[in-house]
Amino acid sequence: xxxxxxxxxxxxxxxxxxxxxxxxxxxxxxxxxxxxxxxxxxxxxxxxxxxxxxxxxxxxxxxxxxxxxxxxxxxxxxxxxxxxxxxxxxxxxxxxxxxxxxxxxxxxxxxxxxxxxxxxxxxxxxxxxxxxxxxxxxxxxxxxxxxxxxxxxxxxxxxxxxxxxxxxxxxxxxxxxxxxxxxxxxxxxxxxxxxxxxxxxxxxxxxxxxxxxxxxxxxxxxxxxxxxxxxxxxxxxxxxxxxxxxxxxxxxxxxxxxxxxxxxxxxxxxxxxxxxxxxxxxxxxxxxxxxxxxxxxxxxxxxxxxxxxxxxxxxxxxxxxxxxxxxxxxxxxxxxxxxxxxxxxxxxxxxxxxxxxxxxxxxxxxxxxxxxxxxxxxxxxxxxxxx
Amino acid sequence: xxxxxxxxxxxxxxxxxxxxxxxxxxxxxxxxxxxxxxxxxxxxxxxxxxxxxxxxxxxxxxxxxxxxxxxxxxxxxxxxxxxxxxxxxxxxxxxxxxxxxxxxxxxxxxxxxxxxxxxxxxxxxxxxxxxxxxxxxxxxxxxxxxxx
Numbered sequence: 001x002x003x004x005x006x007x008x009x010x011x012x013x014x015x016x017x018x019x020x021x022x023x024x025x026x027x028x029x030x031x032x033x034x035x036x037x038x039x040x041x042x043x044x045x046x047x048x049x050x051x052x053x054x055x056x057x058x059x060x061x062x063x064x065x066x067x068x069x070x071x072x073x074x075x076x077x078x079x080x081x082x083x084x085x086x087x088x089x090x091x092x093x094x095x096x097x098x099x100x101x102x103x104x105x106x107x108x109x110x111x112x113x114x115x116x117x118x119x120x121x122x123x124x125x126x127x128x129x130x131x132x133x134x135x136x137x138x139x140x141x142x143x144x145x146x147x148x149x150x151x152x153x154x155x156x157x158x159x160x161x162x163x164x165x166x167x168x169x170x171x172x173x174x175x176x177x178x179x180x181x182x183x184x185x186x187x188x189x190x191x192x193x194x195x196x197x198x199x200x201x202x203x204x205x206x207x208x209x210x211x212x213x214x215x216x217x218x219x220x221x222x223x224x225x226x227x228x229x230x231x232x233x234x235x236x237x238x239x240x241x242x243x244x245x246x247x248x249x250x251x252x253x254x255x256x257x258x259x260x261x262x263x264x265x266x267x268x269x270x271x272x273x274x275x276x277x278x279x280x281x282x283x284x285x286x287x288x289x290x291x292x293x294x295x296x297x298x299x300x301x302x303x304x305x306x307x308x309x310x311x312x313x314x315x316x317x318x319x320x321x322x323x324x325x326x327x328x329x330x331x332x333x334x335x336x337x338x339x340x341x342x343x344x345x346x347x348x349x350x351x352x353x354x355x356x357x358x359x360x361x362x363x364x365x366x367x368x369x370x371x372x373x374x375x376x377x378x379x380x381x382x383x384x385x386x387x
Numbered sequence: 388x389x390x391x392x393x394x395x396x397x398x399x400x401x402x403x404x405x406x407x408x409x410x411x412x413x414x415x416x417x418x419x420x421x422x423x424x425x426x427x428x429x430x431x432x433x434x435x436x437x438x439x440x441x442x443x444x445x446x447x448x449x450x451x452x453x454x455x456x457x458x459x460x461x462x463x464x465x466x467x468x469x470x471x472x473x474x475x476x477x478x479x480x481x482x483x484x485x486x487x488x489x490x491x492x493x494x495x496x497x498x499x500x501x502x503x504x505x506x507x508x509x510x511x512x513x514x515x516x517x518x519x520x521x522x523x524x525x526x527x528x529x530x531x532x533x534x535x
Contacts, residue, residue, distance in 0.1 A: 127407035134438050135496045136404035137526055139468060139476045140484050148466035149486055156464070156509045201484075202467040202504075247444070254486045254494050255437075259464060 002275050005386035007094040008227035008234035011040030011220035012347045013108075017183050017338030020115040021214035028216035029059045029110035030067050036218040041231035042104055044068040049075035049102030049221075051092045052109075053085040053341060056119070059110050075102035079242075081250065083289060083372025084264070086342030087380045091240035093221035103222060109343040110216035118212050119143060135252055144209055144292065146251040147374060148201035151294035153259040155203055158309035162203045166194035167315040168293035169207045172329050175322070176336025179358050183211055184336040208293040213338035217347050224386055235353040238366065238383040239275035243267030244376045251374045260309070262295070264377040265302035265370065273304070276381045278366065280304035283381070285352045285367040286326050287345035290333040295373040300328075303368060303379075322359055330359045342371040346380070353382045401521050403475035412439040414453045419525040424458045424515045426493060427451040437493030458515035459532065460489040467504040483507050487529050501530040 013035030015021065015028050037043060047070050050061035061076040075096045079085035086109065093105035113119060119142075128136045140146065155161065173189045176182035189207060197206040227234040245263025247256045256263065273279055280303060288299045300311035305326055314320050320328035331337045331348040338344060349369040351357040370379040408416045415438075418425030427436040431448035435456070442449050465485035471477040483499040485507070499507050500516060512532035519525045 126405065128404045129407040129409060131438055132404075133406035133408070133412065137406055137520075137524075138484060138496055138498050138528075139403070139473065139479065139482055140496050141404070141476070142472040145466055145468060145472070145484060149464045149484070152466055153464040153509065199467070199469045200472075202469070204466075252496070254463075254496065259486075 003094050003098050003237070003240065004275050004277070005224055005236045005238055005383065006098040007221050008224050008236045009090070009219050009346075009350050009382070010222050010227050010230050010232045010234050011036035011038070011042065012350050013039065013218040014181070014344070014347050015216045017181065017213050017215040017340070017344075018114070019183075019214065021112055025057070025110040025112055025216070026059050026063055026067065029064065029108055029218070032110070032216040032218035033064060033068065033106050033108055036106065036220045039232050040220045040222070042220065045071055046104045047106050048072045049093060049096050049105030051076070051089040051105060051107045052078050053082070053089055054078045054080040055082040056341075057109055057111065059108070064106070075105065079378070081372065081375040081377070083291060083341040084375035084377040086346060086371040086378065087240060087369055088242050088371065088378035090219065090221060090237065090346065090380050091242055091378055094237050094240045097221060097223045103226065105221045106218060107221065108216065108218035109340050111340060112214045113339065114212040114214050131249055131252070140252070143251060144204055145201040147292045147295060148204045149254060150259045150298070150374065151203050151292070154294055154298065157260050160312050162205070163191060163195065164297065164312035164315070165203065165208050165293040166191045167312065168290070168296045169194050169335055171315060171320060172290060172333040172335035175330055175359050176332025179332050179337055181358070182332045182337040183213060184332060204292060210291040210334040210339045213340060215338055215340055217340050217343035219346055219350065233354045235350040235382040236384070236386045238278065238381040238387070239272040240378070240380045241268050241271035241275060242376065242378040243271060248376055253374065260298065262298045262302040262373050264375065265299050265373055268370070268377055268379045269303045272368070272379050272381050278381060283326060283366050283368045284364045285330060285349070285361050286328050287330065287333070287349050287367065287369045288328060289342050289345065289370050289372050290329055290335050291339070291372065293335070296328075299370060299373055303370065322361055327361045330357055330361060345369050349380070349382050353384050403473070403520070405521065405524050411441050415439050416524070418453075418455070419517055419527050422517045424456045424527055425453050426456050426489070426491065428454045435489070435491040435493050437495060457490050460487040460513055460529070462486075462499065462507060462509055462511045462513060463488040463494055464509060465499065465507055467507070485529065487513055495527065498528045499530065500528050506531075
């Protein structure tokens with residue numbers, strides 16, 4: 001038995017993405033959950049499962065329970081590791097409906113990351129324990145710095161320059177520029193602008209780093225049988241999986257053999273392709289987690305779109321454009337649309353499958369969506385038809 | 388190999404994160420205080436281990452012993468920080484954060500001192516120096532190796 005096409009995403013919701021939402025994360029969570037349920041033709045009383053992302057999201061299932069008066073919540077859990085969890089919430093929802101432990105599972109992310117707490121800044125003081133006692137005292141304190149260590153080694157081992165990082169940013173901003181929902185709508189960038197943006201943590205410049213965003217997204221997962229009876233257009237879940245790597249730390253796995261490979265993503269890729277009985281050449285659209293540009297290159301390699309060290313060639317050859325072999329981050333990703341810790345990628349994946357995306361790719365049958373890198377991660381493969 | 392010791396800041400004036408040693412990590416921090424880079428070695432599989440722990444991550448032996456490492460290593464990767472993302476590090480800009488691979492094998496997060504950021508490169512030979520940052524805490528940092 002596998003979970004292949006046992007479940008589907010039948011509803012999605014998304015607030016506007018902004019620098020200041022002007023309302024609480026609970027308010028936004030309720031808006032997107034109701035929108036997603038309405039999209040699916042379901043009501044709050046139908047919901048019996050909630051899966052949330054751990055870390056930084058302060059809205060819990062009991063908040064939804066109280067606010068929406070959910071009468072029969074019987075499956076609820078939380079997936080750890082920040083951005084690595086986004087597709088993991090879908091995987092847990094699939095597991096729940098496939099096992100008969102829930103019929104209608106809501107997953108969501110709601111953040112005021114720009115107007116309230118910005119993750120790119122730290123003020124940690126005093127004493128730190130755990131493995132961070134060896135990192136923070138030296139000033140290795142923020143995600144951009146943690147990722148820069150991997151990026152420098154990647155550029156060194158394969159002989160690339162920061163222009164290769166810039167091409168990722170240029171592509172995401174190009175797609176965001178034609179997405180009215182994107183924070184960077186109408187604001188494409190050139191490689192020269194990337195190269196002249198200020199250093200954050202070498203080799204990362206400002207334009208290599210994700211935006212900080214206020215907003216929320218939600219998705220509703222039901223069994224494939226139930227999906228066929230609902231009004232919404234379904235995105236079947238051909239595969240959903242989580243993955244880990246050796247000697248994993250939260251973004252600082254510097255003790256592992258190679259800093260140029262994403263072991264977590266490789267493990268997730270292997271499992272996704274096994275479950276879906278597909279390979280990278282079967283993927284029509286890829287929505288890959290892009291908190292920092294170098295991790296997109298490594299993810300392209302981990303998910304099999306390029307051999308190790310060769311991902312920059314895909315960008316140079318235009319193969320990730322909307323009319324290329326594997327259009328990448330069609331909504332603009334975190335770098336252009338906004339940063340909901342991978343949940344915007346899920347929503348966009350559903351739209352691409354439905355044929356309703358603003359930057360719609362032609363004849364989409366499958367879409368790969370991936371979650372955070374340099375942490376234990378997750379991914380899904382969405383399919384237009386169950387097979 | 389010991390850097391000139393300036394008068395360290397009192398703990399309450401020190402605006403950066405400090406380690407909270409545990410029973411397991413205490414020998415590492417005591418070593419730094421004494422001007423030695425101490426890491427663990429497994430008595431069974433003979434591999435060196437860092438960060439400190441109670442069980443060898445390679446063979447699961449509990450027979451870990453503390454040894455004094457050579458203090459020599461190479462820059463495995465690094466980043467130059469030109470913009471403080473934590474107020475405590477503002478006065479240090481620009482500073483070099485590095486992962487140093489020790490001769491013994493393990494890698495440490497550290498800073499490269501006594502070098503211009505432009506002169507730091509991957510595979511550069513470095514050696515440990517010890518910086519007293521408070522009356523209680525010494526951090527292990529590195530500088531370009533003097534031995535050729």
